[in-house]
Amino acid sequence: MAYTVTPTPAGPIGSQYCVCKVELSVCGQNLLDRDVTSKSDPFCVLFMEVDGKWVELDRTETAVNNLNPAFAKKFIVDYHFEEVQKLKFALFDQDKSSMQLYEHDFLGEFSCTLGMIVSSKKITRTLLLGNGKPAGKGMITIAAQELSDNRVITLSVAGRKLDKKDLFGKSDPFLEFYKPGDDGKWMLVHRTEVIKYTLDPVWKPFTVPLVSLCDGDVEKLIKVMCYDYDSDGGHDFIGELQTSVARMCEAQDAFPLELECINPKKQKKKKNYKNSGIIIVKSCKITRDFSFLDYILGGCQLMFTVGIDFTASNGNPRDPSSLHYINPMGTNEYLSAIWAVGQIIQDYDSDKMFPALGFGAQLPPDWKVSHEFAINFNPTNPFCSGVEGIVQAYSACLPHIRFYGPTNFSPIVNHVARFAAQATQQEAASQYFILLIITDGVISDMDETRHAVVQASKLPMSIIIVGVGNADFAAMEFLDGDSRVLRSYTGEEAVRDIVQFVPFRDFRNAPKETLAKAVLAELPQQVVQYFKHQNLPPINSEPA
Numbered sequence: 001m002a003y004t005v006t007p008t009p010a011g012p013i014g015s016q017y018c019v020c021k022v023e024l025s026v027c028g029q030n031l032l033d034r035d036v037t038s039k040s041d042p043f044c045v046l047f048m049e050v051d052g053k054w055v056e057l058d059r060t061e062t063a064v065n066n067l068n069p070a071f072a073k074k075f076i077v078d079y080h081f082e083e084v085q086k087l088k089f090a091l092f093d094q095d096k097s098s099m100q101l102y103e104h105d106f107l108g109e110f111s112c113t114l115g116m117i118v119s120s121k122k123i124t125r126t127l128l129l130g131n132g133k134p135a136g137k138g139m140i141t142i143a144a145q146e147l148s149d150n151r152v153i154t155l156s157v158a159g160r161k162l163d164k165k166d167l168f169g170k171s172d173p174f175l176e177f178y179k180p181g182d183d184g185k186w187m188l189v190h191r192t193e194v195i196k197y198t199l200d201p202v203w204k205p206f207t208v209p210l211v212s213l214c215d216g217d218v219e220k221l222i223k224v225m226c227y228d229y230d231s232d233g234g235h236d237f238i239g240e241l242q243t244s245v246a247r248m249c250e251a252q253d254a255f256p257l258e259l260e261c262i263n264p265k266k267q268k269k270k271k272n273y274k275n276s277g278i279i280i281v282k283s284c285k286i287t288r289d290f291s292f293l294d295y296i297l298g299g300c301q302l303m304f305t306v307g308i309d310f311t312a313s314n315g316n317p318r319d320p321s322s323l324h325y326i327n328p329m330g331t332n333e334y335l336s337a338i339w340a341v342g343q344i345i346q347d348y349d350s351d352k353m354f355p356a357l358g359f360g361a362q363l364p365p366d367w368k369v370s371h372e373f374a375i376n377f378n379p380t381n382p383f384c385s386g387v388e389g390i391v392q393a394y395s396a397c398l399p400h401i402r403f404y405g406p407t408n409f410s411p412i413v414n415h416v417a418r419f420a421a422q423a424t425q426q427e428a429a430s431q432y433f434i435l436l437i438i439t440d441g442v443i444s445d446m447d448e449t450r451h452a453v454v455q456a457s458k459l460p461m462s463i464i465i466v467g468v469g470n471a472d473f474a475a476m477e478f479l480d481g482d483s484r485v486l487r488s489y490t491g492e493e494a495v496r497d498i499v500q501f502v503p504f505r506d507f508r509n510a511p512k513e514t515l516a517k518a519v520l521a522e523l524p525q526q527v528v529q530y531f532k533h534q535n536l537p538p539i540n541s542e543p544a
Helices: 114-120 210-214 264-269 292-297 333-348 386-400 410-426 446-456 474-479 512-520 523-533
Strands: 020-029 042-050 053-059 075-079 086-093 105-113 122-128 134-146 151-160 173-180 186-191 206-209 221-228 236-244 257-260 278-288 301-309 353-359 361-363 368-370 383-385 431-439 461-467 499-503
Touching: 020 042, 020 114, 042 075, 053 075, 075 114, 086 134, 105 114, 105 134, 114 122, 114 134, 114 292, 114 333, 134 292, 151 210, 173 210, 186 206, 186 210, 206 210, 236 257, 292 523, 301 333, 301 410, 333 386, 333 431, 333 461, 333 512, 353 386, 353 410, 383 386, 410 431, 410 446, 410 461, 431 523, 446 461, 446 474, 461 474, 461 512, 461 523, 474 499, 499 512
Parallel strands: 301 353, 301 431, 431 461, 461 499
Antiparallel strands: 020 075, 020 134, 042 053, 042 086, 086 105, 105 122, 122 134, 151 206, 151 278, 173 186, 173 221, 221 236, 257 278, 353 383, 361 368
């Protein structure tokens, strides 16, 4: 059992697409007692797998004389949805003041992925010894929490009777909002647009993160400065005021909050100076800008379905030139794509039962062509257990079907869309459907598929298409609405882009993780975009 202490790398481990940071809280129960005269003094060490090696990320404090510790120190980890992040929690009984782990008694360990923890929010598991046997009755509980303030503030502000600064005509007012910086100086947070020729401006409502405006502290003073715009950049100062978010939140639609705009120089000079106008906070609302992780921690399940192309253009699966030929390593491009996507998504589905469908083949006994069949040949229960179950069902079905055609996508898209439509009746952010289609070529039913995708864009659903082989995939690029909005043959536009297309050939020589990153990069924002569009908060969300 060799553990090495590795210096913490300077940069964060993982890709640059860090969604956010997750805080992990650890408790132990019924830990092994390794001390003769007293109880164990446990501490927990967190490792992450990097390039096949366990690297220490951090360790907790030591809980003295305690077999049921709740560690105060939290582990903070960068969370990447599109990666499999393997973690290991190892518990030790502190015997000496040494940093070397082999100097301390081992109390057991537990390994899992970060995805498993966040999809359950809290997990309790048995601690294992180095030989894989349970460490007595020892258990570990790990709870996850997102580390970010997702509140945003929306302000609607106006002015009344502001000072006239221009010789001819009126002022051209705009506002600047400042918060106190760490150095004691005021730091600019937001500048409104300029409203021309008026002393009674009404600015457009604007939204900024609460952390940006006041560091998340609603009592913190903020400064608002009002200027008259000049095209040469020498804006004339009208006046200023100080307030707080808590104060501005007193504003209601029927009862706006009025704040005096003061010019300190004028105030000193003029005895009867009242103000340089009024700044009116018409409304001030704080809401939560939910992230993908908020929805997952709230209990949203990702429902995964695979659609596999069994058309004749793939070639005879017994022929080594066929795309369905399983090589001596036990793999092919279809299996590689299933593994790459499935091993990440399966962490976010509690029962890990996935429907696997085929299209474009003739089926026994009557050899009719089907564009939507269960590859386990059980139409009433097309579910496979985990990604391994999909792989087994795929390998088992190959000798029993005849590859045929055409390449019709719409039946499988509509199949998953029917389940996604049922999920919308719950009116909760509880399920989101992901269809992975793996295909070797050109779509035969392009019009029907376009129509099906446009309809599916209104549902909690995303489609990932992986193109295998060397065909021309121009039609797939067309479905992936990154460059332009997809339209149905009726002219109806997709309400959002739900298709992500990736050609497998671009990743043949890359590490297998690279394909998963490319394929799943857009998925978190698609999930968030759908639920926000439907005004659905995470199931277990707290009010702002």
